[in-house]
Amino acid sequence: MAASQIQAKPKVIVFDVNETLLDLEQMQSSVANALDGNTQLLPLWFSTMLHHSLVSTVSNDYHDFADIGVAALMMVASNNQISLTKEQAKQAIVPPLLSLPAHSDVKPALAQLKQDYKLVSFTNSSNNGVKAQFQHAGLTDYFTHRYSVEDIKVYKPDLRAYKWLLEQLNVAPQEALMVAAHGWDVAGAKQAGMQTAFIARPGKALYPLAKQPDYIVKNLEELALLLTQK
Amino acid sequence: MAASQIQAKPKVIVFDVNETLLDLEQMQSSVANALDGNTQLLPLWFSTMLHHSLVSTVSNDYHDFADIGVAALMMVASNNQISLTKEQAKQAIVPPLLSLPAHSDVKPALAQLKQDYKLVSFTNSSNNGVKAQFQHAGLTDYFTHRYSVEDIKVYKPDLRAYKWLLEQLNVAPQEALMVAAHGWDVAGAKQAGMQTAFIARPGKALYPLAKQPDYIVKNLEELALLLTQK
Known part of the structure; x- marks a missing residue:
């Protein structure tokens, strides 16, 4: 919310998977x-x-x-x-x-964001795991690429994981926006220099000792509205 | 238990504090x-x-x-x-x-171990915190030194924490025995090459994916018996 006016639009939007996109x-x-x-x-x-x-x-x-x-x-x-x-x-x-379903706000928001942005996923789940998850939930086609910490064997929010991701994407930290329903994930991404958006799903509190995210929204549709308003 | 016969006696015994010595x-x-x-x-x-x-x-x-x-x-x-x-x-x-009290097995075991071994503590709590904890629980005099991750700003079970500790102690990893009631603590110490003892306090399970500790005991008195038998 707060900083949406002052941040440059990201070149790529990076989505966490479990709880952020999929409903546990x-x-x-x-x-x-x-x-x-x-x-x-x-x-x-x-x-x-x-x-x-x-x-x-x-x-x-x-x-x-x-x-x-x-x-x-x-x-x-x-x-x-x-x-x-x-x-x-x-x-x-x-x-x-x-075989988790997507949260109800996910597909409409991804469809809207996909018109203006490159969308990728980045998860602690394995490559095979997220592949099966996206196939079952019908999310595969929204994303340009799926990234997993399995390829570097360092879990989020270790800074090495975000650094590796940014190298794969070939963008500067500020050019990527990490979207997650976990305070620890946006905390790590912010420490790595990325833009961050916290999806405040029910029962998901921010980590009080971390830097504030650039966006705090209730769901992905609210984020899509903020990022696609002309 | 298992490996107590084949391990050389340690030069120093390192105790975790919360839950291992003090009753939460x-x-x-x-x-x-x-x-x-x-x-x-x-x-x-x-x-x-x-x-x-x-x-x-x-x-x-x-x-x-x-x-x-x-x-x-x-x-x-x-x-x-x-x-x-x-x-x-x-x-x-x-x-x-x-102002936590010591578990009932702690003082008799420390008194026995202190006769044969150098005893130190190593905690995630701050230096001032563990100083106050030991004073209140009457544990101060059992230990040669108190170490805290505060001095390196890396929490256990990060391998850098144990490496730093071993440098302070000036011993090889195998010459130190880490004692903890947490599976993650003995897992990290074992990865760092130390001997390890898991105190299986009620409600404390080992981490199934970690290497087995050298000693698994119910309380510190059982460990003291194993380490001081002639």
Whole structure:
């Protein structure tokens, strides 16, 4: 919102995938089932997965994001005295994760933005994972390219991940706009010098200690309106 | 347990502080009060704090661990539609964090280990924070030195933190034993080449994707017994 007047229009818009484009709400039942119906543990599982993606990064011991998700679910189960096998954890996460629907605001906004901008995605999920996700959600054709941290084995928001992305895109940091529903993702992108937009989806707070994003909007349609107004 | 027979005795034993030596259980009421009595959110707050300590590290934007704890509590409150001011969050965390008691097994084990080993602490908390914590819990005199990531501004389990510690101690990685109740801490220390001991306190699961620790014990007294048996 605030800085939309003073930022130059970006050359490329970079979209995070999970929660930003795709709705994780639909995974809730399978993950909750794996956790004996305790839906309150879902945010803890997601936070534990994100924490351990960075544990993996800073301790130089890369693992696939889905494998970290399974490991995180097993830890949460174990810490809550819930019996769960690795196979059960995998079944609770992987098939639902690959078949998430897009949030309702996503396709109209991407269609509008695609007329004026180059659109790419950049995710912590694997290349095969996001390919399957986009095919199922019908998002494939909106994007010029899909990028995954798998190719550099450094998770967002490590500055090396954004730096690598910008090299692939061959643009200066200020020429790219990172769009995410996660405060930690826009925090990292801002530290890397990119423009940033935070999608304030329900239950997603900004990280109070990070620099403010250039745009704070409720959904992608609001962002599309700001970026395409003449 | 497993590898205790084949590892050489360490020259120095390095102890993590929060949860490993000090009992966070006692913070539960103040943090739960700040979260409208929802005790189930306490692990989510702690996980969010740990995640953002690494967000801080990988995006090169260091903040004090207590400040990250306050920020994490405000995010958890906001994500759960709980009204909370920064000052309320600070009061819920900081005074209780500085006056945690030691777990009951800690002092007998440290007294026993101190006869044969050099003991130091290494924490994500600030230097002033751990100084106050040890004074209140009566642990100061068991340790030759207290180390904090504050001096390098890189949180555990980043390999740079353990490398810095080993330089301060002037020992080879294998000559130091890292003791922690957190799977991510022993995972990082093991990646850094140190010996590791996991204290399996209730509700603390190992990270399934990491290398196994050299010792897995229920409490510090069990570890002291293994390390001091002739």
